[in-house]
C-alpha cells in the first residue's frame with residue numbers, strides 16, 4: 251500500500267522538521283504533541299523556516315502555504331487510525347517511547363508502519379512493546395532535518411525486508427539518503443559522535459581549555475563545521491546525556507560514562523539552545 255498519510259509524534263526540534271519535509275514532499279501530515287502550546291511552538295518554527303526559504307527564492311509563497319495546509323494538528327494518539335506510517339520523535343526515554351508504541355499499536359491500522367527517530371534506544375525493545383514488531387523500524391533523521399541529507403535506517407530483529415524497502419523508498423522521496431545499520435546502542439552516528447562530545451565536556455570539566463578554545467581546536471584543526479560543545483548545545487544536553495547513558499548501559503563499558511558536568515547542566519535545566527542556555531548563552 252502506498253504511503254500517503256504520515257503521523258509525526260512530537261513537535262519539537264526533530265518532529266517539527268520531519269513534519270515539515272514530509273509536507274513539502276506532498277504527504278498528508280498529522281502532527282501530534284501532548285499540548286496545544288507545543289504544537290504552536292513547532293508550527294511557528296516551521297513557518298519561519300519556510301518563510302526563510304521563500305526569502306532565499308528556494309520556495310514560492312504558494313508552495314509554503316500548500317505545505318503548511320497539509321499539516322493537521324493532533325493531541326490524541328487515536329488519530330493514528332488515519333496513518334500509513336507513524337514517525338515518533340518524542341523525548342529520548344524508553345518508558346515514554348514504549349507507552350507511545352503500545353497505544354499506536356492499538357490505534358494505527360494493521361498495515362501501518364511504526365517508525366522511531368530515536369537516537370540510541372534499541373529498536374528491538376521498542377518493537378517488543380507492540381504486537382507488530384515486523385512493522386517497527388528506526389528512522390533516524392539528523393538535526394536540522396530540512397538541511398541534513400542522512401537518514402540512518404535501523405532494522406529491529408523482526409523488521410521485514412518489505413517494511414525496510416518501503417521506508418527506504420519514502421526516505422528517498424523526502425530527498426534524503428538512507429543508510430542501513432543494525433540495531434546496536436547508538437547505531438553508527440551516535441556511537442561515534444557522542445563519545446567525542448562527552449570527551450570534549452570532560453576536557454572542559456578538567457580545565458584543559460576554555461569552551462571557546464575546545465570548539466576552535468575542532469573547527470579549525472579538524473574542519474568540523476561546529477565545535478563539539480556548540481553541537482551539544484544544538485542537539486540538546488538532555489538528549490546527549492540520555493544517549494551517553496544508553497551507550498554506558500548497553501555496552502557496560504566505563505569509557506562511555508557521562509561527564510559529571512553534563513549531568514550538572516541537565517539538572518540545572520541548561521539544556522542548550524532550546525532553553526536559551528547550555529555551554530553558551532543564546533538570545
Ligand code: NAI
Pocket residue numbers: 259260261262263264265282283284285288339340341342343346350367368369370390391392393484485486489524
Ligand atoms: P525536543 O525536546 O525538542 O522535542 C520533544 C517533543 O516531544 C516535545 O515537544 C514534547 O512535548 C514532545 N513529547 C514528549 N512526550 C510526548 C508524548 N508522550 N506524546 C507526544 N509528544 C511528546 O526533542 P528533540 O530534539 O526533537 O528529540 C526528539 C527525539 O529525536 C529524541 O528521541 C531524540 O533522541 C531524537 N533525535 C534528536 C536529535 C537532536 O539533534 N536533537 C537528532 C536525532 C534524533
